[in-house]
Amino acid sequence: MASPNVLTFKVTRQNPELIPPAKPTPHEFKPLSDIDDQEGLRFQLPLIQFFRRNPTMDRKDPVKVIRDALAKALVFYYPFAGRLREMAGRKLVVECTGEGALFIEADEDVRLQQFGDTLQPPFPCMEELLYDVPGSGGVVNCPLLLIQVTRLKRGGFIFALRVNHTMSDGFGVFRFTSTMAELARGAEIPSILPVWQRHLLRACDPPHVSYMHHEYGNIPDIKETLIPLDNMVQRSFFFGPGEISALRCHLSPHLRRCTTFEVLAACIWRCRTIAISPNPDEEVRIIYFVNGRRLFNPPLPAGHYGNVVATPLAISTAENLCKQPFDFALELVMKAKSQVTEDYIKSVANLMVIRERPHFASDVRTYIVSDLTHFDSDNLNYGWGSPVFGGPAKGGVGVIPGLLSFNIPFTNNKGEKGKLVPICLPANAMKVFVKELETMVKRDDDISLGDAQKSSIFIGCTKL
Incomplete structure (x- = not known):
């Protein structure tokens, strides 16, 4: 069977x-919220979903079904059929x-099985599965949405979907694609009607910032380059119950009741920092998207599909993060x-107006993570059943490549449910990252992460 790393x-x-x-x-003008249109x-x-052949649907063409469902969904989500304009103060409307x-x-002369036993990002030939139409990427x-449906050989x-992030967060995109799936299966209207109401996250008049918001602070100008963007690789790592349990064993008893997201974020932040090897006294950061x-x-209306996110930041010197016990990193993340x-998020909206929508404080010393594990892919059934995989097409997306990653719900080839985390790093740094992560999750019965064919945590690799 062809490996995902060599499949062309x-x-x-x-x-x-x-x-x-x-x-x-x-035909109308609808302002985005002051959370939506921030620079970050x-x-x-890019998102992607893989579907197996369903014999009961052999007379149906997935391209036509999804094209029709898209047209119907855009009646309810009609702002997605429009175009963004930038007004005074960098306001998006x-x-x-x-x-x-x-x-x-599109059509592709390969079978789903040729993508490998386990489907996970990074996927080979993404430029073929989601074509970057010239002039569409601004x-x-x-266009605010780009969709490609590719038929596979033998069913x-x-x-694949590319969405302008200012329009929706992960939850909002999930609502839209769930609506497409409902309409594809024959529904006349969505079970949850979309709600715009971006004014609920509009800045006050006059705007007032009530928190420090270090996540939007200035970063010292450090000339040294730690991440050469011309030698990047992506790998995905699976964290099942055993790996999470092993990570908790590194913690003091009073911290072991932390969430899985918190312990994973702290672990990867620490391992990534060791891998990129900044100077010991330099500041390193983690930023995470909080729904x-x-x-x-x-509560906000159930159908609200805008960005309702905050990006809190934890900061440390590289030396403290790497040399202090694991408790240190976790406590920073939890704090x-x-x-x-709610007041914190509204304060962010006010800050956006005062400072003309800055980017959050990020450079190569920053790890950014978003948790997508609460989205149920069973709701993405267009008639062919649930996707084999549904989630981000790759890590490392965003304004600054290589920083943003995701926690994705995933079931490995052993049937274990857990979280998949795609990581994007320079090739040499990735080797160090794998070694450090191996130390964190290793149990007495574990094998080396270096054995990519056998390890339960190491999933896939591709060079960018």
């Missing part, structure tokens, strides 16, 4: 087409033009996360 193919694709809403929609979210986020989303029909005056298909929906009182409240 050539997709036959049709010319991109614009899919407008299936019915007329209002002004990028395109959607002009609901009804132009539509970009859609690509933030303003560009099955790949659904703030549950923090609002009264930063505990700051996030």
Whole structure:
């Protein structure tokens, strides 16, 4: 069976087409929230879903089914059929033009099985599975959605999506794709209707910042380059119950009740810092996206699909992070996360207006992570059943390549449920990262992470 690392193919694709809403929609201008249009979210986020052949659907064409579902979904989510415009103060506004989303029909002469026994990012030949249509990749005056559906040899298909992150966070994108799936299966309207209401996260007048927000502070100008972007590799790591249990064993008893996300974030931040080897007295950071929906009182409408996120920051000198016990890293992560409240998120919105929407404080010494493990891929059934894999197409996306990663829900080839974490690092740093991570998760019955074919945690690798 072909390895995902060596699989090559050539997709036959049709010319991109614009899919407008299936019915007329209002022409209006809808401002984004002051959380949506911050600089750190002004990028395109690629997602991918793999579907097996379903014999009961052999007479159905997935391209037509999903194209039609997209047109129907855009009736309800009609801002996605528009284009962003930038106004005074760098304010982003959607002009609901009804132009539509970009859609690509494609065929590929390989079978799903040829992608390997375990589907995980990074995927080979992503440029074939999600074609970067010339002129489509900007933030303003560009399509807000790009979808490619690729039929596979002997059944099955790949659904790839690129979305402008200013329009939606992970939860919002999940709502949109879930709606497409419902409509593809025959629903007339979504079970949860979308709600715009971006004014709920608009800055006050006058704006007032009530927290320090170190995550948007200035970073010292350090000329040294730790991450050469011309020699990057991606690998995915699986953390099941055994690996998480092993990480907790490094903690003091009073900290072992931390969340899985917290312990993973602290572990990877620490291992990554050791791998990139900054000077001991330099500051290193971790920033993580916190879904703030549950923090609002009264709750936000269930159909709100904008960005409702905060990006708290933990900071340390490299020496303290790498040499102190693991408790040190975890306590920093937990303390930063505990700051996030409804008032904290509203304070971020005010800061965006005052400082003209800055990027959060990130450079190569920053690890950024987003937790996507609460999204149920069973809701992404377009008629062929749940996807074999559904989630981000790669790590390292964003304005600064190599920094952003995700926790993705995943079941390994042993049937264990856990979290998959794609990591993007220079080749030499990746070797050190693997060695450090091996030390953290190793148990008496473990084998070396260096044996990529046998290790349960090491999943895949590709060179960028």
